[in-house]
Amino acid sequence: MAITFPTHDLNGAKPPFGRGVVKGGAEGRPSLRSTLTGWAFCAPATLLILGLSVFPAGWAFFLSLQKNDLITPATNVGFANYKVLAQDPDMFAAAWHTLFYALMYVPTSVIGGLLLAIALNRPIKFQWFYRTCIFVPFVASAAATGILANFVFDEKFGAANNVLRLMGLPQQGFLTDKHQAMMVIVIISLWGSIGFCVLTYLAALQDVSQDILDAARVDGANKWQTFRYVTLPELGPVTVFTAVWQLIAAIQLFDLVFTTTKGQPLNSTVTLVFYLYRMAFMEFKAGYASAIAYAIFAITMILTLFMVWYGKKSKVEAF
Amino acid sequence: MALAARSTKPKLPFSLWHFLLAPTALVFVIPLVWMILTSFMPDSDINRFPPRFWPTTFSFGGYSGLWTDSDILLWFRNTLIVSTLGVVGHLALCSLAGYGYARLKFFGRNMGFFMMVGTIMVPTQLLMIPTFILFSRMGAINTMAAPVIPWLTSAFGVFMMRQFFLSLPRDLEDAGRLDGCNQFGVFWHIILPLAKPALATLAIFTLLGTWNDLIWPLISISDEKLYTLQLGLANFQGTRRTQWQLLMAGNVVATLPLLVAFLAAQKQFVATMTFSGMKG
Numbered sequence: 001m002a003i004t005f006p007t008h009d010l011n012g013a014k015p016p017f018g019r020g021v022v023k024g025g026a027e028g029r030p031s032l033r034s035t036l037t038g039w040a041f042c043a044p045a046t047l048l049i050l051g052l053s054v055f056p057a058g059w060a061f062f063l064s065l066q067k068n069d070l071i072t073p074a075t076n077v078g079f080a081n082y083k084v085l086a087q088d089p090d091m092f093a094a095a096w097h098t099l100f101y102a103l104m105y106v107p108t109s110v111i112g113g114l115l116l117a118i119a120l121n122r123p124i125k126f127q128w129f130y131r132t133c134i135f136v137p138f139v140a141s142a143a144a145t146g147i148l149a150n151f152v153f154d155e156k157f158g159a160a161n162n163v164l165r166l167m168g169l170p171q172q173g174f175l176t177d178k179h180q181a182m183m184v185i186v187i188i189s190l191w192g193s194i195g196f197c198v199l200t201y202l203a204a205l206q207d208v209s210q211d212i213l214d215a216a217r218v219d220g221a222n223k224w225q226t227f228r229y230v231t232l233p234e235l236g237p238v239t240v241f242t243a244v245w246q247l248i249a250a251i252q253l254f255d256l257v258f259t260t261t262k263g264q265p266l267n268s269t270v271t272l273v274f275y276l277y278r279m280a281f282m283e284f285k286a287g288y289a290s291a292i293a294y295a296i297f298a299i300t301m302i303l304t305l306f307m308v309w310y311g312k313k314s315k316v317e318a319f
Numbered sequence: 320m321a322l323a324a325r326s327t328k329p330k331l332p333f334s335l336w337h338f339l340l341a342p343t344a345l346v347f348v349i350p351l352v353w354m355i356l357t358s359f360m361p362d363s364d365i366n367r368f369p370p371r372f373w374p375t376t377f378s379f380g381g382y383s384g385l386w387t388d389s390d391i392l393l394w395f396r397n398t399l400i401v402s403t404l405g406v407v408g409h410l411a412l413c414s415l416a417g418y419g420y421a422r423l424k425f426f427g428r429n430m431g432f433f434m435m436v437g438t439i440m441v442p443t444q445l446l447m448i449p450t451f452i453l454f455s456r457m458g459a460i461n462t463m464a465a466p467v468i469p470w471l472t473s474a475f476g477v478f479m480m481r482q483f484f485l486s487l488p489r490d491l492e493d494a495g496r497l498d499g500c501n502q503f504g505v506f507w508h509i510i511l512p513l514a515k516p517a518l519a520t521l522a523i524f525t526l527l528g529t530w531n532d533l534i535w536p537l538i539s540i541s542d543e544k545l546y547t548l549q550l551g552l553a554n555f556q557g558t559r560r561t562q563w564q565l566l567m568a569g570n571v572v573a574t575l576p577l578l579v580a581f582l583a584a585q586k587q588f589v590a591t592m593t594f595s596g597m598k599g
Contacts, residue, residue: 030424037502038425045416045472046435052469053438056449063448070452116343119336126340132585133344136351139577141531143549144570147556148354151563159353162369191347252442255533259553273444281538286448293445300442 064290070280074287081291091292093267094275095299097182101271102250104186109246110239112190113197118227120198121205138195146259149188150175178268181261185269189256193249197242204238205231240311244304251300272296351574358382358567365563381568388565391572393544394551398530398573401466401547405529406522408471413521414514416472417480418506422492432481439474443534451538465539466547470529476521483517484510519587530577548573 030038064081068074085091120131137145152159153174161171174184208231216226254273257263263270263278270278273296280289353372357365361378364371385391419425420432450469451460459465487510495505511518536550546554552569559565 030426034423035425035427038419038423038428041419041423041502041506042416042425042428042431045412045477046431048412048472049435049438049474049477052450053441053446053474054434056446056453057438057441059449059452060445063452115339119340122334122336124334124336124340126337130340130344132582133348135585136578136581137347139527139581140351140574141549142533143531143553144354144574147552147566147570148350150556151354151357151567152350157366157370159370165369191350248442252444254444258533258537259556276444276447277534280448281451286452290448293442293448297442297445301440 060290066287068287069284070286081288085291094270094272098271105250106246109194109197110243114201116198117201135195137192142255143259145192175261178265181269200242208234244307354567354570358571381564384565385568394546394548398548402529404467405470406525409476409525412472413476413480416477418484421481421484435474436478460539461542466536
């Protein structure tokens with residue numbers, strides 16, 4: 001079970017190829033006693049984790065080959081679910097909504113996060129106040145954020161329309177307008193989770209050695225040049241990391257849709273995971289929903305590998 | 320900024336960055352402030368046009384309504400149970416396994432570790448349906464076990480703890496062993512006290528994740544008495560669509576504990592994010 005934070009899963013976290021995995025072991029084969037001790041430490045967590053992920057993940061594949069309504073006995077249908085999936089217009093619509101969300105959300109959160117982190121990294125007045133304000137929405141849950149968003153973007157009484165009215169601008173439908181709802185959800189997501197990007201960039205900025213910056217300054221680089229040619233290249237890895245993380249979060253968008261529009265208006269905010277949820281737990285097509293789950297898994301893997309590969313190609317070592 | 324003083328430009332009385340930061344900070348914080356204020360507004364303040372920002376009088380109707388019309392206290396208790404067990408489970412199981420994988424030599428270690436960490440790649444959605452079926456066969460659906468079990472430990476937590484233990488010098492443990500401690504004694508008396516920052520990080524992470532989790536309770540709980548705060552609120556919204564005073568009061572109850580924790584331990588929170596994100 002992956003930790004679901006900040007939105008869902010840390011799939012973008014560093015892979016295991018870290019230090020300390022010793023091949024074989026210098027002192028030869030471990031004794032029975034040390035093996036028992038080792039597993040006494042590791043078995044509880046490992047068994048629980050494998051039991052709640054590898055086993056269900058394999059099971060999900062068999063489910064995806066079934067017609068299964070979660071109640072009556074399932075029947076095997078082979079790859080029929082995947083064939084239906086490949087021609088399901090609702091699935092393509094959900095994929096498109098998710099893609100639109102990701103295209104809006106990922107670059108904005110990464111660039112916005114960088115910009116805010118640079119600003120917050122300056123030794124200016126009220127720095128602590130600014131930081132607190134920008135991080136605080138991050139602890140609000142999707143449920144609280146969704147309810148608050150419904151309040152702020154309420155068509156008639158909401159603050160958003162009231163601000164527009166004061167500025168003499170036309171009133172908007174926001175979450176009730178099928179052309180705007182997804183964009184509004186992007187804005188709400190940014191409000192709720194850009195703090196994460198700011199934090200990762202802030203940490204990376206503080207890791208940039210002051211000596212190098214001073215050296216660049218001494219060499220006559222102005223502020224922009226220092227940033228462009230010294231700081232920015234140092235931020236490559238954190239950028240790939242943050243982008244992958246945000247992308248995975250974007251593909252998995254569910255909570256906020258569930259607490260704001262529930263896929264409405266006119267299904268314009270049905271995302272992939274929301275569609276999966278609807279199929280599995282509202283229409284009780286668990287077999288078909290499992291096929292959707294595998295499709296989402298595949299999309300996530302492909303996009304993640306592509307971004308890691310692209311990072312590698314650009315000589316950025318993020319992982 | 321050691322050399323900033325060399326700048327020959329005329330100095331502004333304040334930094335231009337304020338023009339970016341001040342409006343942004345307000346946009347981020349005002350909705351939350353308004354949420355809190357609205358929870359204290361009498362109905363007449365909310366159901367008017369244009370909406371008010373500051374209540375004319377402070378009313379506790381939202382909170383008393385919440386108390387009488389919903390099981391908020393039960394939901395709060397349920398969330399407390401899920402979060403407490405999640406944090407305790409994470410601290411115990413992840414630190415044990417993290418230490419084992421970092422320091423002990425045993426048969427099957429590398430295979431166990433790689434398989435476990437490999438599961439980080441498996442997205443939650445893939446697991447939802449089979450886990451639901453598994454839990455319902457075990458009779459765990461509609462019991463507190465359902466939202467708790469998936470949170471008892473996590474591959475990410477084990478991985479994080481392992482990375483931390485790898486960074487500790489080995490000499491300490493050897494000293495402990497010479498003093499006659501067994502392996503668990505070394506872990507308990509020597510290693511864990513050193514691991515406080517990592518454990519705090521893990522606890523914060525787990526607290527945030529468990530407190531705000533929506534999807535597991537949503538799938539596995541349909542009995543209103545067993546709702547967690549987040550699930551209770553999300554569903555409460557469905558029936559009380561425009562009773563904003565009630566809904567905002569619920570939001571405050573659900574958010575305030577983490578908000579207070581955040582403000583009290585902001586440094587550790589920030590360290591948590593940066594530690595987990597980048598330093599692994």
